[in-house]
Amino acid sequence: MGQTEYLLVIILFNIFLVAFIVAAISFVIQYKNKKKESITQLQQQHVLHQKELLATQIEIQTQTMQHIGREIHDNVGQKLTLASLYTQQLAFENEALPINDKITGIGELINDALSELRHLSKSLTDNHIDTNDISILLKEEFARIEILKKYKLNLKVDFESIPLSYQAKSLLLRVVQEFIQNSIKHAACKTISATLVKNDNQLILTLSDDGKGFNTEKMAGKGIGLSNIKKRIALIGGSYYIESKEGDGTKLTIEISI
Incomplete structure (x- = not known):
């Protein structure tokens, strides 16, 4: 091999070596940039997720306070108002038997009001959602609506207890409350139904009116x-x-993994 050919081989080798080094450096830089972008996206998604969780928690708290306010106004306030009216009537009546009957009615109204106040107080002081199963929470929600005596209510739960996170129970309960409120306010319905079943690793909640x-x-x-x-x-x-x-009602089906 002549000197010229030898120099040409060396030059070509150096060219390929430099090209390889440049390609390797470029690959490393691109990899680091993509990795950085990926980390940034994950951080942004995490921040967004945390904001959504916070917004949901605040909404749940707000709705709970609104519910308590409505309960105090519509139930406790109404009963205490009736008790007050009965008391005022007693001042203008002299008949012993009707007065005794009204006094008994006043006592019952006041006891009912106090019982509801204790229930509301207990719901604020203990972690009611965290310590109770979703089946119990749904039964309590339907029991509150049943007091209105305006709707036919059907609730079916095919299990006694199932482990769910506080967040899952809170959100499911809120969905049920919103569906019931929409059915009452907008659907002009007569019947509200709910079915909660466990199917392998799926929890299926069906709501309908x-x-x-x-x-x-x-x-x-x-x-x-x-x-x-x-x-x-x-x-x-x-x-x-x-x-x-x-004209044919509404049905909502929810599925979550457990």
């Missing part, structure tokens, strides 16, 4: 209630499906 229903296509992306339900179920890794049409 026999109200006037709505067009799901027209409501897609417009209903605040539906948007809230979607966000809550997404936070616990679940899925939901809603069926409704005008």
Whole structure:
């Protein structure tokens, strides 16, 4: 091999070596940039997730306080007001037997009011959701609606107890409350039903009413209630499906992994 050819080989080798080094450095830089971008995205997603959790917790607390306010105003306040009216009537009546009957009624109203106040106080001082099973929480919610004596209520739970996180129970309970409120306020229904079943590693909650229903296509992306339900179920890794049409009620099915 001549000197010229030898120099040419060395030059080509150096060219390939430099190209390899440049390619390697470029690859490392790109890898680090992509890794940095990935870490940044994960951090942003984590921050966003934490904000959503915080917003949901605040919303749950706000709704709880609103519920307590309504209970005090509609139930306790009403009964104490009636007790006050009965007491005023006693000042203008002289008949012994009717007065005794009214005194008995006043005592019952006051006792009912005090009992409800104790219940509300207990719900504030202990961790009611955390210490009770979802089946108990749903039974209590339906019992509160049953007091109205305006709707036929059906609740079916096919198990006694099932382990769920506080967040899962809170969000499921809130979805049930919102569905019931929508059914009462907007659906003009007579019957509200709920079924909670366990299927292998899936928990399936079905809510339905026999109200006037709505067009799901027209409501897609417009209903605040539906948007809230979607966000809550997404936070616990679940899925939901809603069926409704005008004049034929509404059915909401929720599935979460357990």
